[in-house]
Amino acid sequence: MDRRGSGLKKITDETGRLFKDESYHVEYYNNNEFFMVTIYNENYGKVIDESQINHRSTEESQKGKIELSTLAMSILNEIKADNSIKTTEIADRLNIARETVSRNIAKLKKCGYITRVGSDKFGHWEVKD
Numbered sequence: 001m002d003r004r005g006s007g008l009k010k011i012t013d014e015t016g017r018l019f020k021d022e023s024y025h026v027e028y029y030n031n032n033e034f035f036m037v038t039i040y041n042e043n044y045g046k047v048i049d050e051s052q053i054n055h056r057s058t059e060e061s062q063k064g065k066i067e068l069s070t071l072a073m074s075i076l077n078e079i080k081a082d083n084s085i086k087t088t089e090i091a092d093r094l095n096i097a098r099e100t101v102s103r104n105i106a107k108l109k110k111c112g113y114i115t116r117v118g119s120d121k122f123g124h125w126e127v128k129d
Contacts, residue, residue, distance in 0.1 A: 008028065008037075011026055011037065012024065012026050015039055025039060025040045026039050026040070027040075068108075068111075068113075069104075071094075071096070071100070071104060072104045072107060074094055075090055075094070075101060075104050075105065075108065076108060076113060076127070078090045078093060078094070079114060079127060080127050083124045083125045083126070083127070084123075084124045084125070085125070087102055087105065112128055113128055114126065114127050114128065115128070
């Protein structure tokens with residue numbers, strides 16, 4: 001165990017190394033009730049060139065642009081095989097939790113791979129090609 005208080009020097013030294021300069025990017029404050037450390041963001045106050053920002057369009061987030069996990073592909077295949085399948089049935093077939101199926105179905109919907117037509121109880125899935 002390091003001696004008491006040595007972590008403060010480590011924080012100061014490490015932030016100086018990360019910022020690649022020897023200035024202080026950390027402020028310490030304490031009173032009788034609490035102790036506070038403020039570490040400043042390296043990018044704070046910098047002007048950002050808009051052309052360097054990676055803007056994602058709606059088209060890029062559509063089907064084919066986002067790689068699916070193996071589990072999401074398995075769920076998609078189950079839906080393709082039976083478009084009226086319920087999440088509980090998928091969970092039983094794949095031996096995973098229903099919540100995991102629901103989470104992956106939400107991703108598949110968001111990415112445009114599937115849509116639900118009708119109610120949760122009596123509806124069916126449409127797989128987009």
